[in-house]
Amino acid sequence: MYASIEQANAAVIARIREARPHWQTVDLAKNLIPQLAQGRKLLHAGPPVAWQEMSGPVRGACIGACLFEQWASSEQQALALLENGEIEFIPCHNVSAVGPMGGITSANMPLVVIKNLVHGNYAYCNMNEGIGKVMRFGAYGPDVQARLCWMRDSLAPVLKDVLATFVDGIDLTAIMAQAITMGDEFHQRNIAASALLMRQLAPEISLLERDKIELVKVMQFLSITDQFFLNLAMAYCKAAMDAGAEIKQGTIVTVMTRNGKNFGIKISGMGDKWFTAPVNTPEGLFFSGFNQADANPDIGDSAITETFGIGGAAMVAAPGVTRFVGAAGGMSAATDISEEMAEIYLERNMMLQIPTWDFQGACLGLDARRVVETGITPLINTGIAHREAGIGQIGAGTVRAPLGCFEKAIEALAEKLGISA
Numbered sequence: 001m002y003a004s005i006e007q008a009n010a011a012v013i014a015r016i017r018e019a020r021p022h023w024q025t026v027d028l029a030k031n032l033i034p035q036l037a038q039g040r041k042l043l044h045a046g047p048p049v050a051w052q053e054m055s056g057p058v059r060g061a062c063i064g065a066c067l068f069e070q071w072a073s074s075e076q077q078a079l080a081l082l083e084n085g086e087i088e089f090i091p092c093h094n095v096s097a098v099g100p101m102g103g104i105t106s107a108n109m110p111l112v113v114i115k116n117l118v119h120g121n122y123a124y125c126n127m128n129e130g131i132g133k134v135m136r137f138g139a140y141g142p143d144v145q146a147r148l149c150w151m152r153d154s155l156a157p158v159l160k161d162v163l164a165t166f167v168d169g170i171d172l173t174a175i176m177a178q179a180i181t182m183g184d185e186f187h188q189r190n191i192a193a194s195a196l197l198m199r200q201l202a203p204e205i206s207l208l209e210r211d212k213i214e215l216v217k218v219m220q221f222l223s224i225t226d227q228f229f230l231n232l233a234m235a236y237c238k239a240a241m242d243a244g245a246e247i248k249q250g251t252i253v254t255v256m257t258r259n260g261k262n263f264g265i266k267i268s269g270m271g272d273k274w275f276t277a278p279v280n281t282p283e284g285l286f287f288s289g290f291n292q293a294d295a296n297p298d299i300g301d302s303a304i305t306e307t308f309g310i311g312g313a314a315m316v317a318a319p320g321v322t323r324f325v326g327a328a329g330g331m332s333a334a335t336d337i338s339e340e341m342a343e344i345y346l347e348r349n350m351m352l353q354i355p356t357w358d359f360q361g362a363c364l365g366l367d368a369r370r371v372v373e374t375g376i377t378p379l380i381n382t383g384i385a386h387r388e389a390g391i392g393q394i395g396a397g398t399v400r401a402p403l404g405c406f407e408k409a410i411e412a413l414a415e416k417l418g419i420s421a
Contacts, residue, residue: 001249005269005369008250012268013347013365015247016308019240021114021123023232024169026160028152030107032124033095037107040071040081041088045103045301046259047274048091051082055260055296057138060389061102062087064140068148069106075140093255094272096242097124098234098301101136101385103259109148110156114235116243117168123238125231127151130224133392136300137385150217158218162204170200172236173351175229180310180352180362185318186233187302187311187381188396193229198222234301237308244268251413252346253366256303256378256401260296265405267368269413277404282384284397296387298399303380309349309363312379312398313341317354317362321381331356337379338363344370344378371406 002008029043030036036043042065044058054062059082066078066087081087092099099105111124126136129147133139163169175196176184182192201222205215222228245254248271255266262276279298286292305311315322316338322330335356341363348361371377377400384395414420 005250008247008269009252009346009365009367012244012247012250012252015119016240016244016364017349017351018118019116019243020118021116021172021236021239022169023112023163023172024115025113025163026110026127026156027113028107029105029109029111029124032111032113033097035090035095039088040069040086041090041107043090043092043095043097043099043103043105044259045092045099045101045299046257047262047264047276049089049259049261051085051087051089053261055299056387056389057296057385058102058104058260058299060138060140061104061135063389064135064144064148065104065106067140067145069108092301093257096122096238098238098304099126099136100128100231100234100302101300101383102138103299103301104135108152110152112232112235114172114232114239115169116239119243119246121239121242123235123242125235125238127155128225128228128231131227131393137383137392138389139392140390154214155218155221158205158208158210158215161208161210162201165204170197172232176233176236177351177353179229180314180317181355183318183320185310185312185314185321185381187230187305188383189318189321190229190233191226193233194222194226197229197232230302233310234304237304237310241304241307245271251367251369251410253307253368256307256380257301258298258303260299263298263402263405265368265401265409267409267413270409270416273412275405275409275412277402277408280399280402282382282397282399284384284395286384286395287393290386290394294386294394296385298380298382299385300382302382303378303401306378306380307366309345309366310352312381313338313345313363314352314354315379315381316357319356340376341379343374344376346370368406368409371403372410375403377401377403377406
């Protein structure tokens with residue numbers, strides 16, 4: 001037991017800082033998460049949500065997963081299963097996993113396996129499909145299904161083989177420390193990290209005793225999927241934040257996530273208890289033919305990056321993304337955002353030094369007390385999904401976490417500690 005909230009927060013941050021997540025392998029979800037090994041179950045992003053409450057793109061991803069798992073052979077059959085309550089839903093965060101956007105993950109989808117070598121805990125995430133009509137944004141057509149099958153049958157086995165050639169896997173901290181100096185903030189921009197990762201993988205992939213055409217397809221996919229590293233960054237942050245969450249005291253936010261209906265957080269002093277408030281809708285720049293009226297309310301576990309202190313909190317690191325996410329004013333606006341975010345984080349992560357911020361470290365230790373005291377809510381960089389199922393990504397932008405979930409968390413902790421308002 002720690003004598004004060006300040007001491008507890010310092011201990012939580014120390015564990016987060018000590019964490020060294022490595023990418024060790026790729027495996028099917030059913031082999032990693034016992035809950036998926038039997039029955040019809042799907043993981044989803046955000047706090048708990050029922051089918052009836054799911055927004056359009058999350059429903060679309062559920063349909064896609066039912067088709068992928070061959071539980072249904074048509075959209076109508078998949079809808080019947082979902083509407084009749086024959087599918088069980090589990091939040092990704094409840095099983096050491098994270099999922100971008102809809103977050104829908106099923107038994108036979110390959111996951112990246114991240115191990116925190118310091119504390120021994122694992123975190124998992126599915127692999128990035130690319131952009132546009134992809135399942136995480138609610139698309140589920142034949143092209144989406146074909147890509148998912150290729151990722152399972154070709155991409156995943158190749159990556160598993162190549163990762164086996166690395167002792168202890170790939171050190172993601174080393175990649176991120178370099179990539180943040182090259183303009184990545186690890187939520188909307190992962191071009192540098194993906195390229196650095198490819199630089200490590202490509203020579204070893206070329207040496208594998210596999211069909212060369214298959215290997216070329218894998219390397220082509222990795223070379224054009226600029227956001228491939230995002231899913232690794234998400235699992236990296238999940239592994240680090242879960243290590244910090246083992247200190248079950250204090251006010252450090254250990255989870256931020258959204259499901260299209262509610263924004264949910266967890267704080268260190270309240271363990272696994274969810275605190276939720278209605279989610280906001282992202283604003284930003286849209287692909288041709290779409291506008292703000294088409295945007296779905298915010299979804300996805302990718303806010304684990306902002307929980308860790310990168311993403312929107314590190315906007316200053318990514319000049320190339322400021323206009324893409326609609327930050328008017330460019331670099332000056334990005335600097336203002338990171339300076340504002342620094343007011344609600346307690347420390348800096350000197351493993352991730354930002355040249356465009358006078359080499360200050362990225363933010364570290366999001367304090368729910370400071371959020372409530374200042375009224376400053378975390379800003380999240382995010383993709384924007386169409387509100388209807390089947391369409392996919394229509395833009396990218398930013399969104400604010402709602403203040404209400406932080407207020408609920410602090411009120412609950414005060415009650416637990418016997419502190420009167």
